Amino acid sequence: GQNIDQPTEMTATEGAIVQINCTYQTSGFNGLFWYQQHAGEAPTFLSYNVLDGLEEKGRFSSFLSRSKGYSYLLLKELQMKDSASYLCAVRDSNYQLIWGAGTKLIIKP
Amino acid sequence: DAMVIQNPRYQVTQFGKPVTLSCSQTLNHNVMYWYQQKSSQAPKLLFHYYDKDFNNEADTPDNFQSRRPNTSFCFLDIRSPGLGDAAMYLCATSRDQEGGGTQYFGPGTRLLVL
Numbered sequence: 001g002q003n004i005d006q007p008t009e010m011t012a013t014e015g016a017i018v019q020i021n022c023t024y025q026t027s028g029f030n031g032l033f034w035y036q037q038h039a040g041e042a043p044t045f046l047s048y049n050v051l052d053g054l055e056e057k058g059r060f061s062s063f064l065s066r067s068k069g070y071s072y073l074l075l076k077e078l079q080m081k082d083s084a085s086y087l088c089a090v091r092d093s094n095y096q097l098i099w100g101a102g103t104k105l106i107i108k109p
Numbered sequence: 110d111a112m113v114i115q116n117p118r119y120q121v122t123q124f125g126k127p128v129t130l131s132c133s134q135t136l137n138h139n140v141m142y143w144y145q146q147k148s149s150q151a152p153k154l155l156f157h158y159y160d161k162d163f164n165n166e167a168d169t170p171d172n173f174q175s176r177r178p179n180t181s182f183c184f185l186d187i188r189s190p191g192l193g194d195a196a197m198y199l200c201a202t203s204r205d206q207e208g209g210g211t212q213y214f215g216p217g218t219r220l221l222v223l
Contacts, residue, residue, distance in 0.1 A: 033211065033212075095207055
């Protein structure tokens with residue numbers, strides 16, 4: 001079967017750095033996506049990785065290792081508005097998105 | 110601004126009473142998706158259209174149907190809603206499924222079944 005694993009919940013402090021991990025086992029690989037979802041709202045696109053390495057976009061960075069089936073999302077200089085769920089999704093060989101259940105990130109002052 | 114629009118944002122229906130949710134997009138994307146998402150769960154793909162080609166997921170109940178009359182609009186019809194169908198329904202679009210396959214979501218419709 002196909003599955004995406006990410007921690008259910010994480011807590012971090014405002015101004016700090018947090019790393020959210022995602023491991024995957026899918027039928028083929030055609031890219032990995034990270035989305036942010038605030039409570040009661042729709043997911044918004046954060047990043048896309050298809051090659052190994054780090055993609056940086058402002059305070060957010062995403063890393064991919066295809067050989068290890070592993071990605072992480074790194075959030076720097078945390079702000080209260082970063083409190084949300086972060087969803088990892090992998091596009092398989094049929095170009096279907098396989099979604100993780102999301103990591104709920106709680107930011108404390 | 111180019112966007113994905115869903116109406117209504119909140120929908121209340123009665124058990125067994127048909128309901129239709131709508132989605133429109135100004136992105137001129139080829140692919141439109143309908144997802145169901147329950148609290149603290151991953152979005153679950155119900156079906157998608159690549160242009161006019163309809164693709165139903167194997168485990169999508171027959172109770173859920175969809176129509177795409179043109180590029181811009183897509184509808185989700187729930188023929189006989191049950192209590193278990195209460196969820197957030199998300200519409201998403203992508204330019205295509207391969208290289209331009211990033212999915213962009215509308216704000217969602219939260220369905221309550223009484």
